Amino acid sequence: MTTSMDSRADRPRPGETDRLLEVKDLHVEFHSREGVAHAINGVDLHLDRGETLAVLGESGSGKSVTAQAIMGILDMPPAVIPRGQILFQGRDLLTMKPRERRAVRGAEIAMIFQDALSSLNPVFPVGWQIAEMFRQHRGLNRSDAKAQAIRLMELVNIPAAKERVNAYPHQFSGGMRQRIMIAMAVALDPKVLIADEPTTALDVTVQAQVMDLLKELQAQFHMGLILITHDLGVVADIADRINVMYGGSIMESADVRDLYAHPGHPYTQGLLDSIPRLDMKGQELYAIKGLPPSLMRMPSGCPFHPRCAHAQDVCRSEFPPRVELGPRHESACHFAQEVVRG
Amino acid sequence: MADPTGSTTSTAPTSHDDAPVILRAQNLTKHYPIKGGVLRRTVGHVRALEDVSFDLRAGETLGVVGESGCGKSTLGRMLMRLEEPTGGRLEFDGVDLYSLGRREMRRKRRDIQIVFQDPYTSLNPRKTVADLIGEPFDVHPDAVPRAGRRRRVQELMELVGLSPEHINRYPHQFSGGQRQRIGIARGIALNPKILVCDEPVSALDVSVQAQVINVMERLQRELGLAYVFIAHDLSVVRHIADRVAVMYLGRIVELGTEDEIYERPTHPYTRALLSAVPVPDPLARGTRQEIKLQGDVPSPANPPSGCRFHTRCWLARDVCSTDEPQLVERNDGRGEHRSACHFTEESVSGRTTP
Numbered sequence: 001m002t003t004s005m006d007s008r009a010d011r012p013r014p015g016e017t018d019r020l021l022e023v024k025d026l027h028v029e030f031h032s033r034e035g036v037a038h039a040i041n042g043v044d045l046h047l048d049r050g051e052t053l054a055v056l057g058e059s060g061s062g063k064s065v066t067a068q069a070i071m072g073i074l075d076m077p078p079a080v081i082p083r084g085q086i087l088f089q090g091r092d093l094l095t096m097k098p099r100e101r102r103a104v105r106g107a108e109i110a111m112i113f114q115d116a117l118s119s120l121n122p123v124f125p126v127g128w129q130i131a132e133m134f135r136q137h138r139g140l141n142r143s144d145a146k147a148q149a150i151r152l153m154e155l156v157n158i159p160a161a162k163e164r165v166n167a168y169p170h171q172f173s174g175g176m177r178q179r180i181m182i183a184m185a186v187a188l189d190p191k192v193l194i195a196d197e198p199t200t201a202l203d204v205t206v207q208a209q210v211m212d213l214l215k216e217l218q219a220q221f222h223m224g225l226i227l228i229t230h231d232l233g234v235v236a237d238i239a240d241r242i243n244v245m246y247g248g249s250i251m252e253s254a255d256v257r258d259l260y261a262h263p264g265h266p267y268t269q270g271l272l273d274s275i276p277r278l279d280m281k282g283q284e285l286y287a288i289k290g291l292p293p294s295l296m297r298m299p300s301g302c303p304f305h306p307r308c309a310h311a312q313d314v315c316r317s318e319f320p321p322r323v324e325l326g327p328r329h330e331s332a333c334h335f336a337q338e339v340v341r342g
Numbered sequence: 343m344a345d346p347t348g349s350t351t352s353t354a355p356t357s358h359d360d361a362p363v364i365l366r367a368q369n370l371t372k373h374y375p376i377k378g379g380v381l382r383r384t385v386g387h388v389r390a391l392e393d394v395s396f397d398l399r400a401g402e403t404l405g406v407v408g409e410s411g412c413g414k415s416t417l418g419r420m421l422m423r424l425e426e427p428t429g430g431r432l433e434f435d436g437v438d439l440y441s442l443g444r445r446e447m448r449r450k451r452r453d454i455q456i457v458f459q460d461p462y463t464s465l466n467p468r469k470t471v472a473d474l475i476g477e478p479f480d481v482h483p484d485a486v487p488r489a490g491r492r493r494r495v496q497e498l499m500e501l502v503g504l505s506p507e508h509i510n511r512y513p514h515q516f517s518g519g520q521r522q523r524i525g526i527a528r529g530i531a532l533n534p535k536i537l538v539c540d541e542p543v544s545a546l547d548v549s550v551q552a553q554v555i556n557v558m559e560r561l562q563r564e565l566g567l568a569y570v571f572i573a574h575d576l577s578v579v580r581h582i583a584d585r586v587a588v589m590y591l592g593r594i595v596e597l598g599t600e601d602e603i604y605e606r607p608t609h610p611y612t613r614a615l616l617s618a619v620p621v622p623d624p625l626a627r628g629t630r631q632e633i634k635l636q637g638d639v640p641s642p643a644n645p646p647s648g649c650r651f652h653t654r655c656w657l658a659r660d661v662c663s664t665d666e667p668q669l670v671e672r673n674d675g676r677g678e679h680r681s682a683c684h685f686t687e688e689s690v691s692g693r694t695t696p
Contacts, residue, residue, distance in 0.1 A: 058547035059518075173638040174410075203409035204574065205635045208618040212634070230548065233620030237627060256624045274552035275622050276581035281600075284559070285581065287552035291517050 019089075020191050020224045021047040021070065021109075026084035028065050028248075030295075031077060037295035039065045041248040041303075043084075047192065047224040054227045054239035054256070056271075060292050062248040063228045067194045070226075071111045072101055088192070107137050110190040114197040116177035120169040126180050127153070127165030133187040152183040156213060175206035179213065186217055193218070196228040211238060232275060236260060241328065244268050247293050247303030249319075254329040264323075264331035264340035266308045302334070310335050358402035358584055364535055364568060365398040365421070365454075370430035372416055376643060388643045390416040392592040394430070395669075398536065403562065403569040405583030405600070407576055407615070411642050412589040414572045418540045421570060422456050423447060452482055455534040459541035461521030465513040472509045474524055475499065478531040485532050498527040501564075503557055519550035523557060530561060538570045543578060555582060576619050580604055585678075588612045591642055591650040594669060598679035608672050609681040611651045649684065657685045 028040040040062045047053050057063040068074045070086055072093060086093040088109065093101060113119045121129060130152055131145035140148065146165065153161035156179040169177055178198060185193055195214060199207035215238060218225045229235060235242060235256065242259050244252045244267065252265040263269045273286035290307040293299055299306050305315040314334050323336035333339055371392055378385035391413040398404050406414045419425045421432065423439055432439045439450060455478075458464040465474055475495045479486050486494045496506035502523040513521055522542060529537050542558070543551045559582065561567060573579050579586060586603040588596040588611065596609040607613045614633040621630065635654045640646055646653045652662035667682040 058549060175638050203639065204576070205409065205614060205618045206638055208620075208632070208634060209636075211620075231620065232548070232622040236622050236624040237620045239624075260622070260624050271548055272622070274548055276552075276555075276577045281581060284556050285552040287556055288549040289553075291519065291550070292547070 018048045018050075019046060020049055021045075021226075022085075022087040023066070023070065024085040024087070026066070026069060026086065027082050028062075028069055028074065029080045029082060031080055035296050038298055039079075039248055039295055040069070041298070043245075043248075043250055045243055045250065045253075047226060049191070049224055050218070050222045052218065052225045052227060052238055052240045054229060054235040054242045055245060056229060056232070056235055056242055057245035058230055058292060060247075060295060061245040063230075063245050064196055065248075066245070067111065067196050067226065067228050070192075071109060071194060072105050073111075106133070106190070107188040108190055109192040109194065110185040110188070111194040111196065112178070112181045112185045112198050114200050116174065116181045116201070117169065119181055120177060122169055125166045125168055126172065127167075130180070130184050130187060133184060137188055148187070149183075152187055153180070155186075155217075156180070156183045158183075173206075174202055175210060178202060178210050182210075182213060182217070186221065186223075189221060190223065192224045192226065194226045194228065197230070198227075199234065200229075200231070207234075214238070232271065244271075247298060248295065249303060249332065251304065251333070252331045254325075255327075258326065258329050262325070262329075262340050264325045264329065264336045265304075265333050266310050266335075266339055267304050268331075269339065270307075302332075310339065358399045361399040361401050363397045364400045364434065366431075366433040367397075367421070368395050368431040368433070370394040370417070370420055370432065371428045372413075372420060372425060373428045386643055389592050389645055390642055391420065394589075394592075394594055396587060396594065396597060398568055398570065400535065401562070401566045401568055402584045403571050403582055405579035405586040406570060406572045406589060407574065407579050407586060408589035409574065409615075409639055411591065411639050413592040413642070414589050415540055416592075417589075418456065418538045418570065418572050421536075421538050422451065422454055424456075448481070452478075452485070452532045453534050454536045454538065455529040455532065456538040456540065457522075457525045457529045457542050459544055461513075461518055461525055461545060464525060465521060467513050470510050470512055471495070471499070471504075471524060474513070475527045475531055478528060482532055494531075495527075498531055501530070501561065502527045503553075517550070519546050519554055522546060522554050526554075526557065526561070530565065530567070533565070534567070536568045536570065538572070540572045541574065542571070544573065544575065551578070558582070576604075576616065588615065591639065591645050593650060593682065595651065595683070596681040597669065598672075598681075602679040606679075608679070608686045609651075609683050610655050610657050610685075612681070614654075649682070657683075659685070 023043055023045045026040055026043045030037040030039055043066055055063045055066060081094060088104060093104065127146060127149040130149035134140040134145040134148045150161050150165050153165060158164060158176060158179055199210050202210060211234065227239060239256045241255055243250045244265065246267050252268045259268065263272055270288040274288060276285060288307055293303055301317050302315045302320050305311040320332045320334045322330045322332050324330055325336060325340050372390045373387040374390055375384040376386040376388060394417060406417060408414050416425065420427060427440055434450060442450060472492060472495050475498055476491050479491050496509060499506045499509065504520060504523050543554050546554060562569060571579060571582055580600055583600050585599050587594045588603065590611050596603060596607065596612045603612060604616065607616060614635050617631065617633045637654055640653060648663040648665050649667050652658040661684055667684050669680045669682045672679045672681060672686065
C-alpha cells in the first residue's frame with residue numbers, strides 16, 4: 001500500500017521547514033444582541049513538526065475557540081476575527097480563498113473532538129464515513145476507499161476491522177468511537193492534528209488507551225499535535241510545551257518540565273496548587289478565590305487581577321507585557337520574576 | 343433535631359472507627375428490565391447493582407469510585423430510595439427503609455439527602471434561590487416555621503459561602519460553582535445525617551472545584567454529616583474520603599480505608615484504575631508502572647460469567663470465568679479491607695503485571 005500516508009511520514013521534504021503553524025496576534029469576538037464577547041485577545045502561538053503543544057485552560061479561557069479558528073470552523077457570524085494571522089507553512093489561512101482553505105482543512109490540518117458520538121453520522125456505517133475522506137479528497141473509487149478505511153481501522157486498533165467496517169456508530173463503545181474519529185482525522189496524513197479534549201468523555205482506563213494511540217500515531221507520522229485540555233495530568237503525560245490560557249490570552253508558555261517545576265504566573269501556580277495531593281490529606285485545598293471573568297465584561301489591565309494575590313495598581317490598568325524567564329519560557333505578568341522566584 | 347451550628351465540631355477529621363453505624367446496606371440489588379419486541383415483553387435485565395453491602399458510620403465519608411456503568415449512580419439513588427430495589431435491605435435507624443410506607447419514608451428522607459452532578463439541570467431555572475433552597479421546607483413544613491424560612495435560607499446561603507443578599511436571584515445569574523453551592527445548601531436544609539453526593543464537582547473547573555470541596559469538608563466538620571461521595575475522579579476521592587468502595591459492573595470489588603485502597607490495593611482492577619490516572623508531574627513520565635487494560639467495560643446487560651473483570655484481567659485463569667469471587671477480608675490490618683478476587687496474593691505481590 002503506497003498511499004501518501006506511508007511515503008511522507010518520515011522527514012520534511014526539501015524546502016519545508018519545521019515550523020508548521022504560527023498564530024500571530026489573533027483576536028476573536030462574538031457579536032450578539034447582548035454585546036460583544038471578547039473570546040480571544042491577541043494570542044500568539046507556534047507549532048513545529050513532531051511537537052506536542054498543550055493549550056491548557058478552564059471553560060471560557062478561549063482554548064477551544066483558538067482551535068476552531070485554526071481549523072476554520074468558527075461560525076462567522078456571530079464570530080468575527082478583527083485582527084491576526086494564522087500562518088500554515090507560511091501562508092495565511094485567514095486570507096485564503098474558501099476553496100484553498102477547504103483543501104487545507106481535513107487534509108493538512110485535522111481535528112478530533114470531545115464527543116465522538118455526536119461527531120459521527122449515526123445513519124452511515126463507520127467504514128463508509130472514513131472512506132468518504134478518500135473519495136472526496138483523493139478521488140478514490142468505492143472499493144479502494146473501503147480498503148483504506150479497513151487499513152485505518154486496523155491502524156487505530158479496532159479489533160476485527162474487516163468485519164466491522166459496515167457497522168454503525170452506535171454499535172461501538174465510546175473508546176472505539178473515539179478511535180474511529182482519530183482514524184478519520186489521520187486518514188489524509190495531516191501535518192497538524194488538533195485534539196480538543198479528546199478523552200474528557202472517556203473512562204480513565206480507556207483514556208489511557210486513547211492517549212497512547214495518539215502518542216504513537218504522532219510519532220509514526222511526525223505530526224504536530226495541539227492538545228486542548230483542562231487536565232493537568234494528561235498534559236504532564238504527553239506535552240512537550242504548554243500554553244496556559246486565561247480570559248482569552250496566553251498567560252504563560254513554557255516547556256512542560258519547566259512549567260510544573262517553576263511556574264512563572266500566579267494563575268499557573270494557583271492551578272497547580274489546587275490539585276488534591278497526597279500530603280495535603282485532611283487539609284484545606286488551595287483554591288483560587290473568585291470566578292473566571294465574563295467575556296462580555298473583561299476586567300481592565302490583566303484579566304487575572306481580580307483573583308490574584310500579587311495584584312498591584314499597575315495590574316488593574318495595564319495589560320502585562322510578556323516577560324522572558326528562560327529559554328522558551330514566557331509569562332504575561334507584571335511581577336513574573338518575583339512569582340517564579342516564589 | 344440538633345442545631346446545626348452548635349453540634350459536633352470535631353477537628354480531627356480522620357478516625358471514625360468508633361462512630362456508630364448509621365446506614366447499613368445489605369445485598370442491595372437492582373435489575374432494570376429490557377423491553378423488546380412488539381409486545382414490549384421483558385427480554386433481559388440490565389444488572390445495574392448486584393449484592394452490594396457496606397456500612398456507613400456517622401460523620402465519615404465513604405467514597406464510591408468506578409467507571410461508567412459500574413452502578414455507582416444507581417447506588418446513590420437506591421440510598422435515597424429514588425429507586426425500588428430488586429433485592430436487599432437498607433437499614434437506617436434500625437429499620438429497613440425499603441419496608442416503609444410512603445409517609446414514613448418521606449419522614450426518613452429528611453435524614454438522607456442528595457446533591458446531583460449537574461448544577462445546570464438540577465435547579466429549576468424559573469425559581470429563585472429562596473424557592474430552591476427553601477423547597478425542602480414545602481415537603482417538610484414542620485422543619486422550620488413558615489415565618490422563619492427566609493431567615494433560615496439566608497443562614498444556609500452563608501453556610502455554603504453564598505452572599506445572602508442574592509436570595510432573590512435566579513440560577514442563571516450564578517456560575518457553575520455557585521450553583522453547586524445552591525444544590526449543597528438545599529441538600530443540608532433539613533439537617534440530614536447523610537448527604538449522598540453524586541459527582542458533585544465533576545462539572546466544575548479545577549480552580550472552582552477546590553472551593554466547593556473545601557465547603558463540603560467544612561460543612562462535614564461543622565454539622566457532623568456523613569457523606570457518600572460518588573465520583574470518578576480518584577484524586578478528589580482520595581482527598582475527601584475516609585473509606586473507599588471500588589465498583590466494577592454493579593459489584594463492589596474492593597472496600598477499605600483510603601490508605602488501604604490507594605497504597606495497598608489488592609484487586610487487579612483497583613490497581614489498573616489507579617495506574618491509569620495521569621499524574622500531574624512531568625517527571626513521573628515513563629517512571630511509573632502502568633497497567634494498561636485492554637478493551638472497554640463490558641455491557642451490564644450481559645455481564646461476563648464468574649468474576650466480571652476476568653475478560654480484561656491479566657491474572658485471569660479458568661476459575662475466574664466460572665466462579666464468582668466473594669468479597670473477603672484481607673489480613674493486612676484491622677480486618678476491614680475486603681476485596682473480591684481469586685488471586686489476590688499474586689495481585690499484591692506486584693510482580694505479575696501484564
